[in-house]
């Protein structure tokens with residue numbers, strides 16, 4: 001299988017090239033030339049396999065230039081050894097059944113307690129294999145902009161991986177205390193973390209600029225370095241995410257919760273559009289998914305887009321209690337546009353140019369119809385998300401984080417508005433203990449805010465006592481870790497920070 005860029009389908013590369021490079025030379029995103037297909041029989045056969053076996057199968061469909069042994073080694077290295085996921089029989093993506101029609105797909109049992117681990121435990125391994133294939137004499141520098149969770153998961157995934165260094169930029173005032181502490185205490189000899197003035201979009205734009213700067217590229221090449229990305233613009237982040245949609249379907253089948261071929265709906269708390277895009281690909285490959293429900297917080301640019309076909313980033317940016325979804329430019333939407341346009345790279349380039357120049361774009365009617373056939377969208381504010389946390393705890397004794405709460409709210413609104421009671425998998429993206437102030441506040445009705453790490457730890461302790469749900473040990477251990485990174489810079493100083501890190 002070959003990969004082409006959303007902005008230039010003239011040149012096709014192997015998956016190893018797409019993964020090692022991260023982004024295509026003209027700034028587009030790599031996508032498969034055509035999607036593989038799985039039949040219902042093939043899906044049913046996976047019902048009694050382990051998560052790891054399912055992952056090998058799905059990855060094998062996409063990474064056709066990898067050997068089965070290479071894929072197996074990557075998958076086995078990535079999943080099933082965490083202390084937390086061993087509680088679920090080695091399944092890194094267990095399901096919690098909320099009520100007869102609603103299931104929570106818990107993707108946060110990995111080392112950093114957010115769903116980004118699902119992809120970022122695997123990506124560094126895929127990248128090491130890819131780099132050995134296509135650029136054996138190069139060292140890779142991973143640059144990552146984070147809205148909170150990607151940074152830590154990428155640092156953890158790449159720490160001390162031979163031949164790589166990783167630098168993470170986070171918005172100085174845009175992440176929770178716990179998220180920040182996770183990053184600035186990161187261990188490893190090849191890592192660096194820097195706060196950027198501004199919001200996530202500023203950090204992400206800055207990183208994209210570095211990636212496409214020809215002068216910087218040359219400077220790097222002289223030192224034997226090349227950049228790559230651990231953000232979900234990298235295809236190697238998306239394939240691992242397709243796996244868990246197949247896996248949840250197979251688990252529901254194996255548990256007798258659904259019948260063979262029965263369609264399900266999936267609700268995804270969305271920011272950069274990576275997670276929900278993986279669900280869309282799963283549907284295109286053949287997984288029986290009826291509708292995808294895109295859930296947003298007050299930064300509801302995607303809700304408007306899905307409802308109107310107009311994307312407009314010229315709007316205020318809000319810092320919410322679900323910071324990993326505080327995004328106005330959802331990078332992966334570009335891949336959906338490419339798919340909906342039937343692979344029209346000229347059209348996609350035009351839309352992206354318009355977004356850069358005018359801050360908005362409109363899609364043609366034909367694409368809108370296709371969008372409507374598959375996606376619904378809802379959003380809610382912090383207050384409603386808090387009420388949802390409260391409700392789930394009262395009704396089901398289920399504790400969820402603010403991102404998951406946004407999705408749970410959207411699932412409920414979708415059902416109220418459409419009457420469609422199809423079984424719904426709500427994607428749960430973070431441990432509630434990553435956001436103890438918001439979650440405890442929502443449960444008890446108090447107005448809580450943690451200004452310092454000690455306060456955050458105390459609130460987590462209270463939340464544990466109140467709910468009886470155990471805190472992840474990786475978060476408890478943060479307390480003892482020394483802070484290693486205190487650097488910060490303005491957007492235009494990011495280049496200097498990277499060069500200093502690499503000694504250039």
Ligand SMILES: *Cc1c(COP(=O)(O)O)cnc(C)c1O
Nearest residue numbers: 149271272273274275324429430
């Ligand atoms: C990253 C993240 C999201 C958004 O996922 P996208 O793939 O960017 O849409 C939602 N919730 C949490 C907890 C996250 O870390």
